[in-house]
Every structure is written in structure tokens, then in C-alpha cells.
Amino acid sequence: MATTLITGATGFVGRHLLWQELRSAKPGDRVIAVIRATSQDHASARLAGILDDPSAGLSTDQKSAASAIPGDLQQDRLGFSPDQDQAIWPELTHIIHCAASVKFTLDLDAARAINVAGTRRVLQGAARACNLKRFDYIGTAYVAGARSGTISEDTLDLTGPFHNSYERTKAESEDLVRRAANDLPITVFRPSIVVGDSTTGITQNFNVLYWPLKVFARRLVLCIPADRNGIVDIVPIDYVRDAIMFIRRSCPAAGQTYHITCGPENTATIGGLAQTAAKAFGVWRPPFVSPKWVYPVLRPLLGLILRGRFRHVIETGDQFLPYLSHRALFDTSNTTAALTGTGIAPPPPAKFFDRLIAYCITSDWGRLPPP
Secondary structure (H helix, E strand, O other): OOEEEEEOOOOHHHHHHHHHHHHOOOOOOEEEEEEOOOOHHHHHHHHHHHHOOOOOOOOHHHHHOEEEEEOOOOOHHHHOOHHHHHHHHHHOOEEEEOOOOOOOOOOHHHHHHHHHHHHHHHHHHHOOOOOOOEEEEEOOHHHHOOOOEEEOOOOOOOOOOOOOHHHHHHHHHHHHHHHHHHOOOEEEEEEOEEEOOOOOOOOOOOOOOHHHHHHHHOOOOOOEEOOOOOEEOEEEHHHHHHHHHHHHHHOOOOOOEEEEOOOOOOOEEHHHHHHHHHHHHOOOOOOEEOHHHHHHHHHHHHHHHHOOOOHHHHHHHHHHHHHHHOOEEEOOHHHHHHHOOOOOOOOOHHHOHHHHHHHHHHOOOOOOOOO
16 A cells, blocks of 8 residues: 655646546555645645546545645645654655745745755655655756756756746755655656646646737737747646656656656747747737847836836746747657657647647636636
């Protein structure tokens, strides 16, 4: 029997890993979700909402294998009571650490308090898990920061440069995890930009790539300050879920790192995605202009016109503009070797991108339930 602790189960990737863990659970297996909450009842209610999501497709028996415990990455012992702290760790056989702040705009100290210090606390607890068989850490391919070219799965450079505090602190967190690999059964997974299901387009998260798409659909873009040949590495959540779960169950936890990305041969370009989006939304595709000179001029002008009323528009531009001229390719040698013969492979974005957009339209950007 297995007892799995998962952090970050309320997040987009985390909830899909939780659902899949419950779907494949054997009789007697338990899954404990650490959920930020004010009380046990609050944590249980939040977990129930995740389990009852129509996209989960869980049976009553599968749901019964899950339980919640209130916790917080920023508190000592993860916010567990002394009794909980003493009882939980020794019974664990598996840990999936998925929790993190994904906000690009946090200052460095605040981001470190969650991502780095939180990971350190989970590792400290794992060190007391005498029955632990796996510690699976969900990181990000963007620990590569602003570097270009082909990024190997074994490379981690803390010197950067990084686009934001999220990238830097995820790199620092992964460094902590790698250092613990001598004492713990560690595996590191690095997804790239995770989007909705490749078949249905369904997503529970309309952040990251979806915000620029929404602005695009509303005809608010006069020009695209980007490199039309900029590389966009997007992967659908069903591939991320299936790849991680297969590797977790089939490959030894030997300190290996896996890029869960679309791979160098499948990457899309900003120009290609913009053309697909324009056609799907029925809008004119604005011209591409150099981000090196347009945005520095455009940003203060927007600030003068908007006068703070739509500050989030400018802040979002600050967050995403670097990724519109990104030129990194993520090598997937380890992942490809692990998945060979399984039928689990990343679909090219050109084959599912229109389905993502179709779901944005039919769900009114998440306001309506999935059809």
C-alpha cells in the first residue's frame, strides 16, 4: 500500500496529478493533499471542490482515497501541528512537491519565501520519511532563464540571467532538490508552458498564454512587439500528466531530470500561433514590430493614457514580452528514452492549438462550465 503526499493540488498541474493518482490508486492506497486553508474543515472543503470537478471523472471510491491537511509552505513544519508533523512523515511512501508561486511580479524575497524556503521545508520533512520510495519535484523548463540555444535536461545555472523572480527562485529550488539527491530518491520534472487538454481544449487555468490570446481576441492589439520566429514551447495538460505519471511509476528515482516539453522538433513560433489565433478568432493579424524599440516607447505612453486604471495591462506586458522573443530549445533525451514504446508523446502545437481557442470561445474564457 502506498501513501502519497502532494503539495500544490489546488494548482492547474497539481490537481491533474492528484486526479490521476486517485484514478490509478490500489485498494488501501492513500493520497494526502496539503492545502492552504484556515482550518481542517476549510481544507477538506477545498479538496472536495477539486475532486468534484466534472473534468476529474472520479468515482466515489476513488475520491475516498484522498484526504486533506491544512498547510502552508511559508510556515515552520509546513503549518502542521506537532502531532501531525510527528505522524505524517514516517508513513509516507511517495511525495509529489508541486506547490509554488507562479507570479512573475513578486519581488525576489517574497518569491524565495514561498518557492525556495517552502521547498526546503518539504525536503526537511522528507528526510524523516523512513519509508520513502520517491520524491518527485515539479519544476519548470524556464529555470533556463534568458539563455538561448538548446538547453539540456542536466543543465542548471544559477547565475542566470533570469527574466523574473519566478524563474530565479524555481532554479534555486531545483538546486536544493538536486543537492538532496544523495540522501533522497529524487526525480525532477520540468514542464514548459502548460495549456489545456489537447483533445477537448478544456483548461481550469486561463493564465500565462491565455491572457495575450484574450487581448488578441478583443482586437486590442495594434501591433505585436515580438520576434515572429520566437520559439513557443507549449504542452497540453494531458501529455504533462501522462508523461509524469508513467515515469513516476516506471523509472527509478535516481536523481534524473526530465523536460516535459514539446521537444526541439515540435516547437511552434510566435508567428505561426498568431496566424492560427487570428483565423480562429476572426480578427486581423496585426503586424510584427521589433520589441527592442517599440515597447520602451509604448510603455510610458500607455501609462500616461491609462493613468493607472488598467495597470494590470502594463504589468502583464512587462511579464510576457520577454517570452515573445525567446529562442531556447529544450532537449528531451531523458524523457524520450523513458517514454519510447509507450505511445505517450507531445503533440505538435499545430495539431491542438485551435482546440484551445475553441474552448476559450465556447466557455467564454472560463465563465461558462465545460460543454
